[in-house]
Amino acid sequence: MGTVGSGTFNVLQGNGAEITRRTGAEVKVAQVAQRRANPACDMGTTAITDDIFAVATNPEIDVVVELIGGYEPAKELVLTAIRNGKHVVTANKALIAVHGNEIFAEAAKHKVTVAYEAAVAGGIPIIKSVREGLAANQVNWLAGIINGTGNFILTEMRDKGRDFADVLKEAQELGYAEADPTFDVEGIDAAHKLTILSSLAFGIPLQFDACFTEGISKVSQEDVANAEALGYRIKHLGISRRTDKGVELRVHPTLIPEKRLIANVHGVMNAVLVDGDAVGPTMYYGAGAGAEPTASAVVADIVDVVRGLQVSPLGYESMSDMPVLPMEDVETAYYLRMMVTEKPGVLAKVTKILGDGGISIEAIQQQEHHSAQVPVIILTQTVREGQMNAAIAAIEDLVEVSGQVTRIRVENLDG
Amino acid sequence: MGTVGSGTFNVLQGNGAEITRRTGAEVKVAQVAQRRANPACDMGTTAITDDIFAVATNPEIDVVVELIGGYEPAKELVLTAIRNGKHVVTANKALIAVHGNEIFAEAAKHKVTVAYEAAVAGGIPIIKSVREGLAANQVNWLAGIINGTGNFILTEMRDKGRDFADVLKEAQELGYAEADPTFDVEGIDAAHKLTILSSLAFGIPLQFDACFTEGISKVSQEDVANAEALGYRIKHLGISRRTDKGVELRVHPTLIPEKRLIANVHGVMNAVLVDGDAVGPTMYYGAGAGAEPTASAVVADIVDVVRGLQVSPLGYESMSDMPVLPMEDVETAYYLRMMVTEKPGVLAKVTKILGDGGISIEAIQQQEHHSAQVPVIILTQTVREGQMNAAIAAIEDLVEVSGQVTRIRVENLDG
Incomplete structure (x- = not known):
């Protein structure tokens, strides 16, 4: 019963009537498993246990809500709940991102739902x-x-x-x-x-x-x-x-x-x-x-279970083997910033390296500076990251360039 | 087969493989009812009829997609489909807004879904x-x-x-x-x-x-x-x-x-x-x-049906009898613009009317103008619309105010 646990409890209590109006059913917190009491959360007469696995095997429980976070014991709790035929709702992004494939396979085997709306972007559905x-x-x-x-x-x-x-x-x-x-x-x-x-x-x-x-x-x-x-x-x-x-x-x-x-x-x-x-x-x-925005997503998942809305967790019945592209094969534009010695020919050397590497320049700016080293800013057009890596290495090798080249990727996000 | 009809047909065809991968099922256009052929849409060997009610009674059809628009014959088509045990997907906002209560009741009676994601805000879910x-x-x-x-x-x-x-x-x-x-x-x-x-x-x-x-x-x-x-x-x-x-x-x-x-x-x-x-x-x-964004919502509704995701159309099992507030009882802030004769005491008269009406002024601005009539702009604090109506009537009665007062409501949208 940390921040999100208390938030979830409070939303279920506070909006219980609205949830019942929406679902036609009453969602009851049957049992809370917590290691330490949270004084911020008044749980009234709710049954409490300090054995977190008790909720995963309790025959009166239909849905286990995992709000522990981290890999263990969250993973074991979730798998135990699944193997006991319980639906699982979790806000645990690390668990899903790292162990989701295994957890979803186990859920499919036991024909239960694993819902995790709260794991990404809090209350946004x-x-x-x-x-x-x-x-x-x-x-x-x-x-x-x-x-x-x-x-x-x-x-x-x-x-x-x-x-x-x-x-x-x-x-x-x-x-x-x-x-x-x-x-x-x-x-x-x-x-x-x-x-x-x-x-x-x-x-x-x-x-x-x-x-x-x-x-x-x-x-x-x-x-x-x-x-x-x-x-x-x-x-x-x-x-x-x-x-x-x-x-x-x-x-x-x-x-x-x-x-x-x-x-x-x-x-x-x-x-x-x-x-x-x-x-x-x-x-x-x-x-x-935040407690309540995250709880909004957790409780929405519970409502989905109550309404009988079950979709396979990733929304696909058959998965693609499309590979994840290695970063060096990603194509994007770049913002580069470097400190160069202010003397003739430096920019020519830098732009030649870029040109030789197949990198087109969108904009270049040499900024005013009160020292022998001046910052140069370059915006490039889209190019493969591997080409940019090579170009940056070559630029950093120039004696006129001091320190590392700062590189920030640029995305237009227009489709 | 107008704009959205063609768009829906094209999305179902173009993304058929993706939809099958998502649902594990094939969504097949069993029959198209159209009054006139749409040369922009190549329907291949799809069965076509010019009797729109044919699709509502065709025993091979599970889902009827209504993309006619307007009240009739759309309403009759939808009700006929429901009475024949078909799920209905529609993009028809006028139909749902005006006849939705009746249509949803009929759907509940026949235990079918009426889905209308495309009726509001096109492709946005x-x-x-x-x-x-x-x-x-x-x-x-x-x-x-x-x-x-x-x-x-x-x-x-x-x-x-x-x-x-x-x-x-x-x-x-x-x-x-x-x-x-x-x-x-x-x-x-x-x-x-x-x-x-x-x-x-x-x-x-x-x-x-x-x-x-x-x-x-x-x-x-x-x-x-x-x-x-x-x-x-x-x-x-x-x-x-x-x-x-x-x-x-x-x-x-x-x-x-x-x-x-x-x-x-x-x-x-x-x-x-x-x-x-x-x-x-x-x-x-x-x-x-637009054809394809709207089709995105229409086809999402079809996918929901294929996935067996059925929620009551408005998402409530029991409705509230909370009344709709008459506009005169709505509370909001206002922007007012009026043309006044530029002479001493006019603003005092206007602000007195507002003050007597219980309306606080947030900002007031008399703009420069090259004539005897000058525009005055007022931003008010939140007040009941009925009070504002009375104040505007009184202001318009002033001999120094010519024509009507322009009134635009102001909302802060901060919670």
Whole structure:
């Protein structure tokens, strides 16, 4: 009974009458398993146990709601519940992204549902929208702001000119970021969610290990300001796209045109843009975290079970063996920033390397600077990541270029 | 086989393999009923009839898809199909908004589904999102841009400083607006859709006749520019809100803060903002019309039937008798524009009428003008519409005020 557990309990109690009006049935919390009591949650006369496996075997229970988080004992609890013929509702993105294939197979064997709407983008019904609402489509691509902490940090960096470390500290004080912020700021949380979205969109098995993951911890105030000046915003996106060669699966900071609706999703809010071949671009927006928004999704899954709405968890009866594309084969545009010695011929060397590598330049800008080293900003056209890797290595080898080249991918998100 | 009919046929054919992969079943067009052949749609060897009732009685057909539009013969076709035990999928908002209660009752009697995702906001899965995705919530309010033609016109008026009549003519040439644009520009189409959304959100019977409906045909370029200068945009919204006294149900031009995400939904795109008590604000965005986006929703409904996903059409097993609030009891803020004779004491008279009527002024602006008549702009705080009606009547009675007072409602949309 942590944050989401208490939220779920409270929503079930507070909106019990509305849920009964919707479903014609009463949803009753039969038993709560908790290690420690949560003083914030008044559970009245609800039966409580400290043996978490008790709920998985309790014959009076139809649906087990797993809100522990992490891999174990969540995985064992879920599998035990399934093997005891119970439907499972979970908000556990890490569990689904990493062990979902095994869990879903077990659920199919026992003819029960595993529902996990709350695992991606909190209260936004994105799982249902992709799996059912867009079921007529071949999805072309999707791109989402699916980590509220990261979006809060990038929003503050842009709005107030603050630095990453400074905003992260505030986010931790506000409770938006964990004491160990690695999962959020290094993109692992977003990669869990993107892995799930990608499988839902394309009908491929969950392949978390194949997800390219780059966080926002290296995004500098300078890059945020440069993006702004170029008409872009930097957002931390999870992107998955169907190509002839495979499915792209990548989480990284991304420059997107400021006029895109998703570029205007601020603070801790989440949004997922899904482009289907029939419907075109659609977007789903809302709170990606928090007790009650997450509970909204958990309880919606319970209501689905009560209503007898059962779809295979990823929405496909037969899976595709389309491979996940290696990152070096992904094609995207780039923003590059490098510090060069201000002398004639340097730009010629840099642009020659790009040209020789088959990389077209969209824009180039040498910024004013009060030292011998000046920043050069380059926007490229779309090129294969492998070609860009080679070009960046060659540029970094130039004696006139100091330090590393900063590279942020650029996506137009227009279809 | 008009626009949406051909689109649906094409999506079913083009994405047939994907749909089979998703459902494990093959969806076959068993028969097409059409009055006239559509040369744009190659139906191959599909059985065709010109007797539309043939599909409603054909024993080989499980699902009848009604894409005729309008009340009759669509209503008779749908009822005949239901009475013959067929599930019905329809994109017909007018039919559902006006005859939905009767049709849903008949469907319940015959234990078949009536699905109508395409009736509201085209390809956006908004019906499913409200009915299922947000089922844990008591919805507080919803507000939608649910007529693409109207949003295209308002977007052009703002972006290019053009007049209503001028843009309407272009919209007609582009095929965005009908030769008779009444349904779109006078808000009737939006009122159909809002009626449906309101019943889904609050579990009240469909009450199209109770919907307050004001179109955009009287929105002037001057008001669009004034709104912009005040930090607002004018959008044609359908708004439904739960209050202690009843449910608001109203379609009208609305000033909304420009920083709201929905204020940045441009052109023919649609978006619906739904605020639930657990989830908070969520938004759903996409194409609200067009052959393939609408077909995306029609085919999603078919897939639901194939998957055996049956929910009562409005998502409630027991309906509420909460009344629809008369417009004069609705509380909102207002933008007022009036032409007054420029002489001392006029503003005092106007503000006295407002004050005596219990109306607080948020901002007042007397604009410069090169004539004896000057425009005065007033933003008020929230007040009951009945009080505002009385105040406007009194202001119009002043000899110093010429013509009518322009009144556009203002909504903050922040929860």
